[in-house]
Amino acid sequence: MEAPEELLQTLTRVSSALRDGEVPFALTGGCAIYARGGPASEHDVDVLVRPQDVEVAQQAMENRGMSTVEPPEDWLVKAFDGDRLVDIIHRPNEYPVTDAVLKEAEELRVGPASVPVMxxxxxxxxxxxxxxxxxxxxxxxxxxxxxxxxxxxxxxxxxxxxxxxxxxxxxxxxxxxxxxxxxxxxxxxxxxxxxxxx
The missing domain is CATH 1.25.40 (Serine Threonine Protein Phosphatase 5, Tetratricopeptide repeat)
Structure with missing residues (x-):
């Protein structure tokens, strides 16, 4: 079973946007599991960013034509690439994303993109x-x-x-x-x- 092509395209756009915005990030969630050989993700793209980079990350997404919203939860921001959801997570499970967390990520090929994967x-x-x-x-x-x-x-x-x-x-x-x-x-x-x- 392969990850949907549309989701991989969104991941590529997200990765490119964050790199252009010079935002350190790492792929997590279902797409990261898929990148490491697990089941394919059919839901969304999840990325980790540091709390201080959230606004820059939002702007980077919007510069690529994506819309962003701040949900009631205070640990993430959501972006939409068309109807595909992107979670920009800065405090998963009540711990902040730090440089040390992001340094754990390993650069892997995920579809057409090469991204840091937790x-x-x-x-x-x-x-x-x-x-x-x-x-x-x-x-x-x-x-x-x-x-x-x-x-x-x-x-x-x-x-x-x-x-x-x-x-x-x-x-x-x-x-x-x-x-x-x-x-x-x-x-x-x-x-x-x-x-x-x-």
């Missing part, structure tokens, strides 16, 4: 921290955990979500399903694997 561990932590009594569908997270499991630092996920009983329940589930087991048996059995030829 690590898989960060992506899963963010998804787990939005789980709650009114939003507790873990079925959407299981394919992500399966696809990205070898990229995820599971100890870090446990540490960063230890205050959430919903995250704890999900981590128990993936442990019982064997998803958190990293498959390194072949490398252990073949010590010559990966060595340079003489």
């Amino acid at each position: 690590p898989a561990t960060h992506l899963l932590v963010d998804k787990l921290l939005v789980l709650g009594p009114h939003r507790c569908d873990m079925s959407q997270l299981l394919p992500t955990a399966r696809a990205l499991r070898e990229q995820i630092d599971w100890d870090a996920v446990r540490r960063d979500t230890e205050h959430s009983p919903y995250a704890e329940a999900f981590l128990l589930l993936v442990e019982r399903l064997g998803i958190t087991e990293i498959r390194i048996q072949e490398a252990a059995e073949d010590p010559e694997r990966g060595k340079e030829p003489n």
